[in-house]
Amino acid sequence: MGKSSKDKRDLYYRKAKEEGFRARSAYKLLQLNEEFHFLDDEHNLTKVVDLCAAPGSWSQVLSRKMFAEARDVAPEDKKLVAVDLQPMSPIDNVTTLQAxxxxxxxxxxxxxxxxxxxxxFVCSDGAPDVTGLHDLDEYVQQQLIMSALQLTTCVLKPRGTFVAKIFRGRDIDMLYSQLGYLFDRVVCAKPRSSRGTSLEAFIVCLGYNPPADWEPHLDVNRSIEEFFSGCAMSRLQIADDAERLPAWTDGQRSIAEFMSCGGLQSFDSDATYHYDDEVLASLSDKASLDPVQSPTNPPYKKALELKRSGKLTRAV
Known part of the structure; x- marks a missing residue:
């Protein structure tokens, strides 16, 4: 990545390095919290789960909010768990699970x-490796959200909050209506730190309120539809009519509130900001910053080692 690349010129990228965050996405969670205050002291957060957490910037924000800033609950009574398939470097006060x-x-x-x-509180900033085919990317992302939602319904207490990244597409209102069966309020939010050219936004689900007679049970042998079959999250239903052939009818669809987070005082992620002469003079005396996160073993490390040793050959 060259020094003049868009990422290097991005102000949130620079701020993340200066403030010790592993990724610029930390500011997305901070700006969401500025609007919804789900991490504030008044909620007395003691048990929090960060799904699809790698490299760990959201876990860093959660750790600082729960342990460095909060004062209402003793630190030994708080637990913060970060889960991801990829390995993560350790974070203070965070239990990481590679699972x-x-x-x-x-x-x-x-x-x-x-x-x-x-x-x-449960959150998920996970996303698939995008292909550029928007319909496919939106579908895969919604399946990832539904997988995160399954675990969330099993671990989140009533009145709890769920936040997840979404890709807004033409069928996103179906996801809104499904989440509306489980939460009192569903809001789609776009932080200022999220680039305007990106399809990403964040769904903020407040007030977990599942049906009283529904008991979620996670099972690898059950599909997502089977998992939610008992909580009225209906999808397509067959409408029988004696005088005509059966027809497919859509379930109830809804439109979630849309909100911009971060305020006009926040930096624009799509803009380029320049230092004035005084700031440049002060920066010239500063040493370059070290990487925030120490390297982890990538999944392809073993393949590279085999290739270098000549043990990985192409079959003829």
Missing amino acids: DITHPKTLARILDIFGNEKAD
């Missing part, structure tokens, strides 16, 4: 860490 969020064993490990208590 699959769709597997029941992951849920069991989280509940064991929490002492079988439920979480106050």
